[in-house]
Amino acid sequence: MTQPTKQRLIEAGLSMLLEHGYGSLGVQSLLDQTGVPKGSFYHHFKDKEDFALTVIDTYVGEVHKVLDMCLADRSLAPLARIRRFFEIVSQKYREDGYMGCLMGGLGQELSGTSETFRRKIEWCFSSIGERMVACLAEAKARGDVPASIDPERMGHLLVDCWEGAALRSRLRRDPQSLMAMLDFYISSIRAGAPGPA
Template sequence: MHSTKQRLIEAGLRMLLEQGYGSLGIKELLDETGIPKGSFYHHFRDKEDFALTVIDTYLANVHTVLDQCVEAKELPPLDRVRHFFGLVQESYKSDGYLGCLMGALGQELSGMSEPFRRKIDACFSSIAERLAICLDEAQREGDIRGGCDTQQMAELLVDCWEGAALRSRLKRSPESLDAMVDYFLASLK
């Protein structure tokens, strides 16, 4: 059995992705999970603290998958990048192409909440740092042209992915995701 806190986080992750932060009500979360109000406030100070914890959990899951892909040395570096985005795309598919939680919350909250803006920006930067490891390796192996700033390329890759994730959410389709990854990786050569 999952702990009370874990059940709240799992339900909150799904509800935040489906409804956004502004529409997420604590009462609806508690009704969904069957958890009493006092238990919520035992684990979280307020709705913002809860959502920031959900973001941390989401990012930890992304990092686990990304780190496994980055460390999969049996694959060439650009194939590891493609594999990561393929796995992310599979999670989007299982969610009905609702896109990226970070992108959705970033669009909704970055102008209203400095803690959310900083947290989400740091999330994207940490993903780019990990992707840059593969891009550095690909550059050393001659798979991408020399003289490019691989950290800057990784940041751009995350930016492009987030735009494609938004489009996949709008279309409820993976085609924008596929096209972005194909185009981006081909443009590195």
């Protein structure tokens, strides 16, 4: 069955944004790659910005789906659920050719020039952080981490650490930075490191 036009555009746009960024994304090159007429693009999207924001929504929706699936797996302890999520992320980075995180790349490129993108990407990171907070609160309630741990701070710190490690993974074309970050983070939180004030 033929993929719907809008979905074809979004999938191609995701790859192009990951590889080249927003500034280098040309609507015509997107149309050439997908074989979609210009009128069809503007039927689904107001302009290039609207298109990119839709791609971000689709991307973060997929991240939420995988994260929620991992964090809901009650067969694993909370910290093991977090580790499972990052194992899946690491595999996805490998499959994508180590292009890293779309939100991190676009955030670096656009946060200083577009308030719309800055707010959208910050919301994306915060929404992921809140899910981590809930999982870490459960770990604390179970006694898996010391009572001194602040799940709110540590959940959002994990997202910050993830983005730095994603950038290093992209630079090195290797997921080791991501997994090394996770090992360090989990050992630190188990030891009671409180995170930044």
